[in-house]
Amino acid sequence: MVMNDEGQLYTIEGITAGVIMLVTAFTIFNSGIVYTPGDAHISDMQIQQLGYDALLMMDTPDESVSLSQSSLAEMIQSNDGGGFKTQFNEYLRLHTGTTKVLDSLEFNATIFNRVTNGGAETIHSYHFSNSTMSEVSLLTREPAISVTRYVWLSDANYLNTHLGADEYDNDAQLVLLEVLIWRR
Amino acid sequence: METLNDEGQWIVMMGFLVAIGMFMLAIIVSQAPLVGQTTAESVMEFPKNEVQDLRGKLVSMGSTLSDDSASVTLQGRFSGDIALLSMSRNNAIATYSIDGSNWKKNGTYEDIFYTYHQIHIHYNNGITEYTEDLLLSQRNEDT
Structure with missing residues (x-):
């Protein structure tokens, strides 16, 4: 029996038409979502981890005795925003030289503390430190990433004296350091 | 009716198969940003x-x-x-x-x-x- 080999191009044409219709449908249903590199959050994730790691390093005490002071706690206790800026910038910029991303990070650090003075429990906040703002940052910047760290202060006497009893309890306490980091 | 020229059909079909193959690979490549996004988001959310x-x-x-x-x-x-x-x-x-x-x-x-x-x-x-x-x-x- 001889196979009938007529009309093969017509068959191929039919299949082609089918595929074109499928591609069209696929394109239409996918065109509602547009991914741009900025949406991908990959660099956001890296900046977040970098920030947490930098704060962890700064909040690690020199000695292994429990509740001993870390250098970060000492900076907060003496309200040394300048010292924090130097140290945190140094940690943010540690890299292997393969990328320029890390040299373009800026930050703003705020401290939140619980105040029980006067009976009611409230949260107070104050500006702690920030990086030197470049001119570029005034024009455009990427969205900021927030990283936080609880810091144990064993002595809040200086802060209580300088910021006032309404702003700071004179107790050993935990404060929350919140740092916003962004790429300019 | 004029006879259809049915030569070179294999060549046409192979070209067609290669085109479909390239289309499939393009779909796979287009998934890459999506994968990066979902991974980064779940890391940040946790x-x-x-x-x-x-x-x-x-x-x-x-x-x-x-x-x-x-x-x-x-x-x-x-x-x-x-x-x-x-x-x-x-x-x-x-x-x-x-x-x-x-x-x-x-x-x-x-x-x-x-x-x-x-x-x-x-x-x-x-x-x-x-x-x-x-x-x-x-x-x-x-x-």
């Missing part, structure tokens, strides 16, 4: 660093406690600060207890060498719920 921070602070505090009123004050300060600051800044409910409520001298569990203080940590930010019972061991004093 409060790994917050929980580790909290856990580290509790272990650090728990191992300094003793059986006096100063340590009760310390625990009150800790739990109040953690609860209120987590709620207001991290949008999370973070609570803990040690040995039921506060640190007990003889712990929750004990064997001949160690006293174990049970630290119960609860963290919930609406997306991730984390609960842990952690046993902090303390060497018994030689009697």
Whole structure:
């Protein structure tokens, strides 16, 4: 029996038409979502981890005795925003030289503390430190990433004296350091 | 009717197959940004660093406690600060207890060498719920 080999191009044409219709449908249903590199959050994730790691390093005490002071706690206790800026910038910029991303990070650090003075429990906040703002940052910047760290202060006497009893309890306490980091 | 020229059909079909193959590969490549996005988002959503921070602070505090009123004050300060600051800044409910409520001298569990203080940590930010019972061991004093 001889196979009938007529009309093969017509068959191929039919299949082609089918595929074109499928591609069209696929394109239409996918065109509602547009991914741009900025949406991908990959660099956001890296900046977040970098920030947490930098704060962890700064909040690690020199000695292994429990509740001993870390250098970060000492900076907060003496309200040394300048010292924090130097140290945190140094940690943010540690890299292997393969990328320029890390040299373009800026930050703003705020401290939140619980105040029980006067009976009611409230949260107070104050500006702690920030990086030197470049001119570029005034024009455009990427969205900021927030990283936080609880810091144990064993002595809040200086802060209580300088910021006032309404702003700071004179107790050993935990404060929350919140740092916003962004790429300019 | 003019006869259809049916030569070179294999060549046409092979070209067609290659075109479909390239289309499939393009679909796979187009998934790459999506994969990066979902991975990065789930890493950022998971409060790994917050929980580790909290856990580290509790272990650090728990191992300094003793059986006096100063340590009760310390625990009150800790739990109040953690609860209120987590709620207001991290949008999370973070609570803990040690040995039921506060640190007990003889712990929750004990064997001949160690006293174990049970630290119960609860963290919930609406997306991730984390609960842990952690046993902090303390060497018994030689009697």
